[in-house]
Amino acid sequence: MTGPTDTLALRDLTKIFRIKTGTFRHADLRAVDDVSVSITPGRTLAVVGESGSGKTTLARLILRLIDPTQGSIRLEGTDITQMKGAALEDMRGRMQIVFQDPYDSLSPWQTVGRTVAEPLLLHENMSRQDATGPVAAMLERVGLSPEHARRYPHELSGGQAQRVGIARAMITNPALVVLDEPTSSLDMSVQSQILLLLQSLQEERNISYLFISHDLTVVRYIAHDLAVMYLGKVVESGPAAEVFASPRHPYTEALLKAAPRPDPHYKTDHVHLLGEQPSALDRAPGCPLFGRCPIAEDVCADMPQELVEIEAGHRVACWKRT
Amino acid sequence: MSALLELHGLEVEIEGLPILRGVDLEVRPGEILGVVGETGAGKSMTARSILDLLPAKARLSFDTCTFGGEDFIPARARQLARGHRIGFVPQRPRGSLNPVFRVGKQIVDTLRRLRGMTRKEAKDEALSLLRSVRITDPERVYRSYPHELSGGMCQRVCIAIALAGEPELIIADEPTTGLDVTIQAEILKLLGEVIAEHNAAGMLITHDLGVVADVCDRVAVMYAGRVINLGTTVEIYREALHPYANQLVSIASSLDSGGTPQEIPGRVPNPGDDLAACAFAPRCFRAEDDCFQEEPPLVHIEGQMAFCHHPLTSEVVSA
Ligand SMILES: Nc1ncnc2c1ncn2[C@@H]1O[C@H](COP(=O)(O)OP(=O)(O)OP(=O)(O)O)[C@@H](O)[C@H]1O
Ligand SMILES: Nc1ncnc2c1ncn2[C@@H]1O[C@H](COP(=O)(O)OP(=O)(O)OP(=O)(O)O)[C@@H](O)[C@H]1O
Ligand code: SF4
Ligand code: SF4
Ligand SMILES: [Mg+2]
Ligand SMILES: [Mg+2]
Numbered sequence: 001m002t003g004p005t006d007t008l009a010l011r012d013l014t015k016i017f018r019i020k021t022g023t024f025r026h027a028d029l030r031a032v033d034d035v036s037v038s039i040t041p042g043r044t045l046a047v048v049g050e051s052g053s054g055k056t057t058l059a060r061l062i063l064r065l066i067d068p069t070q071g072s073i074r075l076e077g078t079d080i081t082q083m084k085g086a087a088l089e090d091m092r093g094r095m096q097i098v099f100q101d102p103y104d105s106l107s108p109w110q111t112v113g114r115t116v117a118e119p120l121l122l123h124e125n126m127s128r129q130d131a132t133g134p135v136a137a138m139l140e141r142v143g144l145s146p147e148h149a150r151r152y153p154h155e156l157s158g159g160q161a162q163r164v165g166i167a168r169a170m171i172t173n174p175a176l177v178v179l180d181e182p183t184s185s186l187d188m189s190v191q192s193q194i195l196l197l198l199q200s201l202q203e204e205r206n207i208s209y210l211f212i213s214h215d216l217t218v219v220r221y222i223a224h225d226l227a228v229m230y231l232g233k234v235v236e237s238g239p240a241a242e243v244f245a246s247p248r249h250p251y252t253e254a255l256l257k258a259a260p261r262p263d264p265h266y267k268t269d270h271v272h273l274l275g276e277q278p279s280a281l282d283r284a285p286g287c288p289l290f291g292r293c294p295i296a297e298d299v300c301a302d303m304p305q306e307l308v309e310i311e312a313g314h315r316v317a318c319w320k321r322t
Numbered sequence: 323m324s325a326l327l328e329l330h331g332l333e334v335e336i337e338g339l340p341i342l343r344g345v346d347l348e349v350r351p352g353e354i355l356g357v358v359g360e361t362g363a364g365k366s367m368t369a370r371s372i373l374d375l376l377p378a379k380a381r382l383s384f385d386t387c388t389f390g391g392e393d394f395i396p397a398r399a400r401q402l403a404r405g406h407r408i409g410f411v412p413q414r415p416r417g418s419l420n421p422v423f424r425v426g427k428q429i430v431d432t433l434r435r436l437r438g439m440t441r442k443e444a445k446d447e448a449l450s451l452l453r454s455v456r457i458t459d460p461e462r463v464y465r466s467y468p469h470e471l472s473g474g475m476c477q478r479v480c481i482a483i484a485l486a487g488e489p490e491l492i493i494a495d496e497p498t499t500g501l502d503v504t505i506q507a508e509i510l511k512l513l514g515e516v517i518a519e520h521n522a523a524g525m526l527i528t529h530d531l532g533v534v535a536d537v538c539d540r541v542a543v544m545y546a547g548r549v550i551n552l553g554t555t556v557e558i559y560r561e562a563l564h565p566y567a568n569q570l571v572s573i574a575s576s577l578d579s580g581g582t583p584q585e586i587p588g589r590v591p592n593p594g595d596d597l598a599a600c601a602f603a604p605r606c607f608r609a610e611d612d613c614f615q616e617e618p619p620l621v622h623i624e625g626q627m628a629f630c631h632h633p634l635t636s637e638v639v640s641a
Contacts, residue, residue: 017470019462029462051474051501052458100473100500103414143589154377159361181473184499185413187361187529188573190590192583214474214502215530217578258503260532262574264555268507268536279459 006074007176007208008062009038013071015057019281027281031057033232034071039176039225042202044209046219046240048255049229052280055212056100058229059178062210063097064088076175093123096169098162100181100212105165106153112139112164113149119172138167143193159186166194170201178210183218195222216259220244225313228252231280231288234307238314248316250293287318295320324391326351326523327372327491331385334367336377339593341367343547349491354517354524356534356555358570359544360590365527366413368544369493373410390490406436406487411494413527415476419468425479426464429486436487451482456508473500481509485516492517495527510537531574535559543567546591546601553626563621563628563635566602600631608632 015032032054039045047055060066062073064080072081080091096119099105106115116138117131136146142163153161162185169177179198183191195218201207213219219226223240228249236249247253250273257269273292286301287293293300297320307315308322316322325348332345342364349355357365370376387394389407412418420428429448433439439447445464452460455478468476477500484492492513498506514537517524526538534541534555541558543551543566551564562568566586573584588605591597598604603613610632618629 019470020465021462027462049502051478051505052472053502056472103417145589145592147592157362157366181500185361185496185529187359187363188531188570188577189584189586190361191529192573192577192585195583196585214500214506216503217532220580221577221583254504255502258507260503260507260530260536262531262535262559262571262578264535264559266535268532273504279462281459281462 005040006038007041007076008210009074010062011036011072011074013058013061013073014069015054015061015066016069021281029280030232030283031280032061032068035229035232035234036071037227037234037237039208039210041175041208042206043224044202044211044222045225045227046211046213046223047227047229048213048216048219049235050231050251051214053229054232055229056180059097059180059210059212062176062178063095064091090123093119093172094174095176095178096172096174097178098165098169098180098182100184102159102161102165102185103153105168106161108153110152111149112144112151112153112156115153115164116149116168116171119168123172134171135167138171139164142167142170142197143190159190162186163190163194166197173205174207176208176210178212180212181214182211184213184215191218198222216256228255231283233288233317235289235305235317236315237307238311242311242314248310248314248321249289249318250295250321251289289318325349325388326390327525328386328388329368329372329384330387331383332368332371332387333383334364334371334376335381336379336593341380341547341593342371345371345544345547345549347542347549347552349523349525351521351523352517353539354514354526354537356538356541357525357527357544358529358531358534358541359550360546360566361529362590362592363544364547365544366495369410369495369525369527372493373408375410407490409484409487409489409492411477411480411484411492411497413495415480415500416468416473418480419476421468424465424467425471429464429479429483432483432486447486448482451486452479454485454512455479455482456505457482474502474505477501478505478509481513488520490520490522491525492522493525493527496529497526498533499528499530506533507536513537531571532578543570546597547593548601548629550602550630551626551628553628557625561634563623563626563633564602564630565606565608565632565634567628568634569607600629608634 017029120126226240227237305317327349334342430444433444551567598614600613
């Protein structure tokens with residue numbers, strides 16, 4: 001499943017948040033639960049799934065913004081799980097992130113120019129003077145004008161802010177870029193531009209992307225591989241085209257059916273999962289979809305579901321579908 | 323049918339830069355109006371004008387502006403919003419929640435202010451609102467700070483707050499962008515139900531043309547600070563009169579049916595740029611000389627109106 005040439009390889013990665021449920025009571029929230037995935041150079045792994053299923057937490061773990069509870073993270077063959085201090089700072093030039101909320105990448109007190117230049121100043125010891133040229137070129141590349149370099153984040157529209165975030169992430173030529181909902185705040189035309197830009201940068205520099213998105217149309221277009229998450233777990237993964245063509249996990253099926261289409265005569269299938277979502281706290285050991293799954297049987301409640309390969313690279317965590 | 327909200331000639335200027343250049347739109351009772359258009363076109367600014375949430379340095383003017391048949395002054399509209407006639411879901415959910423208070427308290431405070439509930443009543447109602455926006459573990463989320471929640475969870479908390487006052491108009495700025503499509507479908511269904519139940523109305527700002535097709539009765543398309551095309555969803559998707567709107571829809575349809583992403587060539591104008599008489603002219607595949615020199619006329623046809631010299635139709639009736 002993982003090889004020495006992987007840009008990113010996660011093994012059994014887990015993040016547990018300790019949640020206060022009362023004055024003296026706590027519960028465990030397994031935000032990311034035993035996730036093992038890898039990405040080879042020049043490829044895009046898209047991560048889709050339920051809101052709150054752990055996608056952003058996964059991104060933050062990979063970027064070493066928070067510490068994992070268990071498991072390991074390898075970037076270009078180096079184990080960075082425990083890396084600290086200067087070594088980690090150097091590594092940060094190799095992996096960058098574009099956040100879900102574009103303003104999260106931007107400091108309200110810094111001009112756009114300074115924000116985009118920062119990774120060069122921090123990780124590549126470039127002087128501000130020397131950074132001006134590359135910054136202007138990068139801004140142009142993402143569809144902004146050099147004039148934007150003097151603006152502050154609050155003077156940008158949501159979409160303009162996202163383009164600044166992408167410029168900042170790309171400027172150090174990283175091996176891995178994690179994109180957390182990078183296009184959801186952009187109009188269709190700019191979204192297309194960004195997708196084409198991401199693709200051409202990928203081809204040119206052999207970058208790997210971890211692409212988190214709720215927009216299945218975009219994912220279908222950009223992803224080579226796909227991982228579907230539900231309550232912290234990867235419930236299905238494989239080559240994107242294959243998973244879209246023949247989804248096997250009941251959650252994946254529901255997800256694909258619920259996607260709206262730009263056609264007023266198309267009726268989105270709103271009938272999908274049953275009932276209420278189960279609590280994310282102190283979960284039973286069984287399948288996370290139990291209780292909402294239309295084909296569940298009693299045994300699903302207690303039987304842990306592991307990913308099982310059903311076809312080359314296509315894995316699913318549902319005993320009824322393997 | 324008389325409009326619930328009606329705006330004409332809404333203009334906003336920030337430090338001398340024209341941000342909105344005469345926005346006209348109306349929202350009718352019982353309908354959901356979709357607002358789409360270019361990034362930076364002024365969708366959020368339009369919403370913020372109505373809600374009196376513009377930046378301090380913004381200058382606002384308008385020709386007419388009515389809500390529920392009465393004149394109202396957008397610059398003093400905060401009473402309306404706070405007086406629970408307009409509910410607002412802002413574009414940046416996490417940024418608009420107060421980071422130092424638990425989200426439960428934020429919903430409870432809104433309920434107590436708007437509906438005069440006791441603390442106990444407000445807590446029960448807050449939990450049921452959280453449940454209605456499909457929050458897992460309402461008890462946990464109630465006790466959480468915004469940074470302990472996912473993006474989509476914050477978004478749903480904001481929707482719960484917007485619904486808390488049982489408003490007549492819900493203005494939602496990208497309310498479902500952070501949600502997976504199964505939850506999105508349920509939230510949109512909920513919005514539709516709330517609107518139908520109270521004969522309220524909705525204004526839904528989004529880039530997702532799938533969402534618009536799913537729930538909006540009419541669509542307003544904005545470009546460079548103006549509504550340049552407005553019509554029923556069915557007509558706009560069938561054949562939008564305005565070339566920009568038309569291309570926007572076809573880009574979405576083509577990507578949806580497996581095509582490659584397409585862009586509209588040329589650069590999005592920024593406020594303060596020198597604009598041609600039609601702001602879209604430098605990028606428009608139908609542009610002719612008149613487009614650069616004369617203000618485009620307002621044309622009406624079959625459930626649509628557009629500002630354009632050469633709309634995409636044969637039989638044009640001039641207004
Ligand atoms: N700092 C934290 N403390 C406690 N719980 C947290 C924290 N950060 C995240 N969580 C919880 O972890 C779970 C996963 O959150 P995460 O943000 O990773 O979801 P997501 O898949 O990115 O969702 P979305 O699609 O809505 O952005 C959620 O239940 C969230 O409340
Ligand atoms: N505080 C501000 N000061 C100056 N200009 C601003 C300010 N806020 C927004 N703008 C500008 O006003 C214009 C309209 O912004 P607005 O946020 O309404 O766009 P939008 O249509 O909502 O775009 P998006 O789809 O990206 O959210 C943009 O060009 C933006 O750069
Ligand atoms: S293991 Fe059981 S509950 Fe889980 S997805 Fe399969 S059938 Fe449904
Ligand atoms: S007025 Fe002319 S330039 Fe403007 S949209 Fe119509 S055809 Fe194109
Ligand atoms: Mg997230
Ligand atoms: Mg906006």
